[in-house]
Amino acid sequence: xxxxxxxxxxxxxxxxxxxxxxxxxxxxxxxxxxxxxxxxxxxxxxxxxxxxxxxxxxxxxxxxxxxxxxxxxxxxxxxxxxxxxxxxxxxxxxxxxxxxxxxxxxxxxxxxxxxxxxxxxxxxxxxxxxxxxxxxxxxxxxxxxxxxxxxxxxxxxxxxxxxxxxxxxxxxxxxxxxxxxxxxxxxxxxxxxxxxxxxxxxxxxxxxxxxxx
Numbered sequence: 257x258x259x260x261x262x263x264x265x266x267x268x269x270x271x272x273x274x275x276x277x278x279x280x281x282x283x284x285x286x287x288x289x290x291x292x293x294x295x296x297x298x299x300x301x302x303x304x305x306x307x308x309x310x311x312x313x314x315x316x317x318x319x320x321x322x323x324x325x326x327x328x329x330x331x332x333x334x335x336x337x338x339x340x341x342x343x344x345x346x347x348x349x350x351x352x353x354x355x356x357x358x359x360x361x362x363x364x365x366x367x368x369x370x371x372x373x374x375x376x377x378x379x380x381x382x383x384x385x386x387x388x389x390x391x392x393x394x395x396x397x398x399x400x401x402x403x404x405x406x407x408x409x410x411x412x413x414x415x416x417x418x419x420x421x422x423x424x425x426x427x428x429x430x431x432x433x434x435x436x437x438x439x440x441x442x443x444x445x446x447x448x449x450x451x452x453x454x455x456x457x458x459x460x461x462x463x464x465x466x467x468x469x
Contacts (some may be wrong), residue, residue: 257282257442258303258411263314265302271310274297280411281298283440285433285441287452288461296446297341299455300413300464304331304338304445307375312352318411332361335410341419341446344400351399352384358406367406374402378428394425414445418452426451 258280272295281429283295288296301307303316306329316324318334326334345354355374359367375381377398388396390442397417404412418426419434430451436443437455445452461468 257284257319258444259315260303260348261313261315261317262311262456263302263309264311265298265309265314265322265432267307272465273302275311275314276462276465276467278460278467280344280442283437283442284457285437285443285445285452285455287456287459288444288446288462289459290468292349293464294462296462297415298465300338300444300446301413303413304328304336306338319334332407335408336337336402336413337407337409337411338413339400339404339415339417341415345396345403347388350385350387351380351391351402354388354399354403355406358403370406371407374405377402377405377432377459387469389460393420394422394428397421397429398432401429409441411442411444414443416446416448418447430455 261277262275264271264273264275276299277414288299290296292361298307302309305326309324315322318336323334349357356367356370359370376403379395380398380402383391383395388399417429421429432442433452434455
């Protein structure tokens with residue numbers, strides 16, 4: 257599904273990733289762990305081309321095709337979505353409006369079909385007229401997931417989906433992630449907590465911008 261080969265990148269002149277390589281198979285949950293500043297979130301941004309690959313030998317392949325310089329809009333078209341830890345919805349819009357904006361690149365019939373599917377996420381349909389300000393932390397994370405699901409992805413790049421969630425909301429989020437796994441949706445998940453450990457197919461640990469072997 258996804259093959260990352262020897263990528264290096266960073267911010268400005270500061271290099272953060274050094275020759276990072278790994279694979280995510282069809283329908284797999286791959287967990288990316290490591291301490292703060294180890295480069296976990298940077299990996300997701302580089303895959304999604306929010307950061308460029310610095311080195312010529314660094315390559316990213318998706319379903320066998322080179323997407324190293326595909327561009328973020330093309331990622332969505334190919335079935336890849338990135339759900340960041342922060343700024344993953346529009347604060348001033350309702351749940352319904354957030355979903356409509358996310359799906360605005362598709363035809364009306366497709367948008368309605370995907371909204372109905374997305375509304376199967378807990379509480380989203382019930383609270384569809386509420387803005388994120390009036391949602392709990394868990395509900396906001398479900399909204400972020402719903403926004404991503406409007407693109408009917410095959411691969412989700414998920415940055416700390418359990419961040420700030422209590423035990424009850426973590427259980428809700430875990431249940432939804434496992435439902436996605438049942439649908440054979442591949443996921444690369446950055447996470448500190450142990451919540452997803454026993455359900456992941458593979459665990460990668462980062463240290464100082466490298467995959468620790």
